[in-house]
Amino acid sequence: MEISKRAAGVKPSPTLTLDREVKSLTAAGHDIVNFGIGEPDFDTPDFVIEQAISALHGGATKYTATEGTPGLRLAIRTYLERQVGLSYGPDEVMATVGAKHALANALLALVNPGDGVLVPAPYWVSYPEQIRFAGGTPVFVATSAERGYRFAVQDLERAYTGRVRGLILNSPNNPTGAIIDPETQEAVARFAMDRDLWVISDEIYHRLVYGPQATSIARVAGMRDRTVVINGVSKSYAMTGWRIGFAAGPAPVIQAMIRIQGQMTSNPATIAQAAAEAALQSQEGVVEAMRARFQARRTVMLQGLARFPHLQTVPPDGAFYVFVGTAGLRGQVWQGKSLAHGAVLAHVLLNECGVAVVPGGGFGEPEAIRLSFAQGEDRIREGLKRMGQILSSTATPVDEPGMVAESS
DSSP: OOOOHHHHTOOOOHHHHHHHHHHHHHHTTOOOEEOOOOOOOSOOOHHHHHHHHHHHHTTOOSOOOTTOOHHHHHHHHHHIIIIIOOOOOGGGEEEESSHHHHHHHHHHHHOOTTOEEEEESSOOTHHHHHHHHTTOEEEEEOOOGGGTTOOOHHHHHHHOOTTEEEEEEESSOTTTOOOOOHHHHHHHHHHHHHTTOEEEEEOTTTTOBSSSOOOOGGGSTTTGGGEEEEEESTTTTTOGGGOOEEEEOOHHHHHHHHHHHHHHTOSOOHHHHHHHHHHHTSOHHHHHHHHHHHHHHHHHHHHHHTTOTTSEEOOOSBTTEEEEEOGGGTTOEETTEETTSHHHHHHHIIIIIOEEOEEGGGGTOSSEEEEEOOSOHHHHHHHHHHHHHHSTTTOOOOSSOOOOOOOO
16 A cells, blocks of 8 residues: 655654654663753652542543633643743633644644745654645744854744744753844744734743743733643653653633644643643642753863864753754765765764764754753763774863854
8 A cells, every 4th residue: 555645755863763762772772872862861750640540530531621621721821821921811822742742733723735834943853744744834944153143033034934924932942042132032922912823832841940030922912822831740740651741822722722633632640631731730849850860960071062063063062952953063084975065964973873863954954963961970971081082183172172162
């Protein structure tokens, strides 16, 4: 049988593909330092697990409403008001099978065939594929390491065409950790309103920040009713496997997303909803303890990368990744191939050093790699030490980090 053109056109996720390869190598007995996967190494908090067990014994084993239980949706609304400063009604929020599912629902609800969707690069790997799957066309907005991988509204204006109907924002950004500053946010809001664009704001990392706070564009005057906010419990609460995300936005869009979900998955897992409800109701200390440990790991990662001055390392303001430009390695080759190409460098690091990194091509920047610091400091140091085996010709110890200056 032939598969559909739609299915044939969907590319596999490079991050998940790498994770499978790493797990296969690990199962075969290889010691791999995994800088690839975007998953906290912390266990889910005990009180969340205990709540899930209690709910299970209490009979939480049946279907719920497609959009989630009343308790979880109330917890989502309360969380968004407390943490983000946004107020939503009961018909303006829904729970999904992870934040990725919320994004897919939103795009299927908003994109018509041929619609363009602006996507600032570097971008999370699933945005372009989900846009295409919905029948739209991703319209990429270029940035650079020299500008800290931040875009300006002028970049949106240059990329805009009459076919563009929407914009995806991600702050803090995966893979760069960049946060959209308030001034840029205001300018982007005016840009969107002037052109009657909808906005999807992916805020999954909004609690994991190391400097300026991340704010939602939905808070800008006039933007609440044209923005779908996407979030979830996977990153901030170390609940990746529980698969609970959520979306908030204008009732007509959320209700359309609920109808789509009703024909795709129905409700997220009932027991996972109970766990997510407990997480969202928790005190601030739970997330802060994880954030502080990520910040310490960030420091170790940046100090280690500073040994390689030919790499363009931009300190991330949020999330738990460092996006490293490799253009400075154009003069370095490995078996006849340039190490400046992220895919080549990633292959060499994995097969020669036992270090897994994600090539930048999947994020829209071929001359780059992404490294996650979502693991212990000793493992981060070990991975950076191994990287020096390949980058030794450029590995010159320095007193101060030789990083690209951040720019707004």
